[in-house]
């Protein structure tokens with residue numbers, strides 16, 4: 001029996017990267033999976049792949065910064081699969097590198113809306129559904145940037161991910177009574193499209209790796225293993241925790 005048999009999971013930013021792989025793994029583990037993203041063609045392709053393997057999945061357009069999108073997608077998910085047990089707040093963006101002095105208010109607000117407001121909105125709209133079925137698990141993808149190596153982190157991104165870290169703990173504290181667990185994951189540099197775009201220059205990658213004791217980029221599956229653990233009943237006594245998957249970066 002799969003680790004998520006009988007569960008329904010909603011994953012944001014699920015068209016590629018961590019989100020797409022989490023959707024594939026969750027479906028294999030027995031969950032019905034709702035994938036939300038703004039790149040609809042890529043999201044639909046992941047769903048087709050999951051359905052072709054005989055597993056259950058649906059794609060919905062979901063801009064995580066927009067409350068109306070959340071209302072619609074939560075409603076549709078419950079209509080299609082009957083309930084929601086798991087939410088993975090994964091969608092996020094990395095802004096172009098800029099100093100604090102040069103960062104514009106519009107850019108700052110956009111990063112905050114997609115990386116942090118999104119987690120508030122998703123949590124807000126999913127809590128009533130989880131309470132209705134006696135509980136659930138929320139997994140928020142934060143970052144190493146929320147915890148350390150501040151000298152090399154981009155300020156807007158780091159601040160947005162720190163907001164996710166603290167919001168996770170408040171959610172865990174306030175909704176344990178509803179049977180809802182909420183935890184954050186803090187990946188170091190992982191080999192995805194996002195990282196390749198942010199570190200296109202091989203020297204930038206080498207500089208990044210010099211600060212990683214394990215001496216390599218992480219792989220998507222190494223993050224998804226953590227997401228699966230926290231989403232599943234294996235983590236039934238874990239809430240408000242931060243799971244750091246960073247190749248040892250914080251040791252330095």
Ligand SMILES: NC(=O)c1ccc[n+]([C@@H]2O[C@H](COP(=O)([O-])OP(=O)(O)OC[C@H]3O[C@@H](n4cnc5c(N)ncnc54)[C@H](O)[C@@H]3O)[C@@H](O)[C@H]2O)c1
Nearest residue numbers: 013016017018037063064090091092143187189190192194
């Ligand atoms: N890759 C890394 O090294 C790394 C490290 C730490 C944290 N993270 C975090 O992990 C998460 C996933 O990262 P990834 O590397 O898989 O990135 P990715 O860019 O490959 O995937 C992110 C997904 O989010 C989607 N997205 C962007 N804006 C959206 C919006 N407004 N609404 C809905 N979806 C939207 C994108 O279309 C994309 O499919 C992000 O939150 C990121 O900040 C990544």
